[in-house]
Amino acid sequence: MIESYLLEQLLAFEKFGTLSKAAQFIHMSQPSLSLSMKRLEDLIGVPLFTRTKNRIILNENGQLLVKYAHELLDFERNMIQQIRLAEVSQHELHYASISPTPVFLLDSILQQLSTKKVKTQLIDDNDLLFSSLLEDKVEFIISTTTPKNPKLATIRLFQEQLYLSVDPTHLLATKKNITFQDIATENILLFKNIGFWMNVCRFRLPSANFLIMDNFEVFTKVADTGNFPHFTSNVMQKLLTSPDNKVLLPLEEKDSIVTYYLIFKKQYQDTLAPILTHLNSHPII
Structure with missing residues (x-):
């Protein structure tokens, strides 16, 4: 030996x-x-x-x-x-998401369907996200891309579109929709932990000035009562009450609209069966 x-x-x-x-x-x-x-x-x-x-x-x-x-x-x-x-998997359910939005929607469902403690990780890069799944660091992932790997299976969850919330006196407030070019040099209030959306904002708005906040409660208060434009989405509008004194402008560009997919290893399909069955029969939003 x-x-x-x-x-x-x-x-x-x-x-x-x-x-x-x-x-x-x-x-x-x-x-x-x-x-x-x-x-x-x-x-x-x-x-x-x-x-x-x-x-x-x-x-x-x-x-x-x-x-x-x-x-x-x-x-x-x-x-x-x-x-x-x-x-660990006997007591905890681990998954990773490209964005916090699916987490807001999924966590309460998972807690109802599983006796395990739910633990979530936010990973803003799809390559790293898939690596965490293939290396069995998580049971499933939420991504904006579908896999080519034949060992993986996919469930379509929902679509999210980026919006800009502005004060009624803002110059853009009369528009029906906007593009990234329209807000290229704006001062924009931004929540820090938004996953891959942060990469989109920095790439598409390199000349914009971002006021980044890491406390969601404080961010929400400043966004609702202040005059700074800030991002929201069609999904977050349903999850959070939007103030009446704001105008919501959809961004009509390809990378401002994404579809989320739940992706898992086929070999673990039986283990995840209660969750998969529920998501297949009950739209998440």
Whole structure:
């Protein structure tokens, strides 16, 4: 039986090329590391190194062992991670979303359908979002893109459109709809934790001045009572009471309208069945 620490020491030697550098990296003495490599050779039963007067280098056997060591240690780390995740998943339901809007709508539904504690993560990048799902860090994700991976399945949830809320005296207040160009140099009140919408705003409005707030209660109060234009959406208008003294202007551009999808691994379909069945038969909004 080869212990993991010997393989880790071998990989350190392969990475740094000398016993002295490898020993320094793993915080042990060079003679101790040299003995470990000799013990590894004894356990395998074949030479792993070519030795000269001043150094040793990996021979073909050693290089082959390095390849298997990477695979074995990766498998071991993945095994531990999966077992720990399995323990957590018995008590907690983890999911990640590209935007906070689906979270507002989903959390109360999930709490009714599951006895597990619901934990949510906001990830504003679709690539990172899909990685968290494929690496089993979450049970499902909410994204604005549909997957091409045949191992994943999708449920369409709802569509969200960005609006700008302005004071009736604002120059744009008489328009029926607007574009990003119309507000390119505006001073805009913005809530910090809006997921991917922040990326959209910064990309489409590079010359705008954003007053960013991280307290939602304070943001809502300032937005409702102040004169700063601020973003809302068709969905948030239904979730929150909009003041009568504001004019709501829809942004009519491609990247101001998105569709949200719940995406999960097909292999976990039975585990998520109560949630999936409910969402398929009951529109979320």
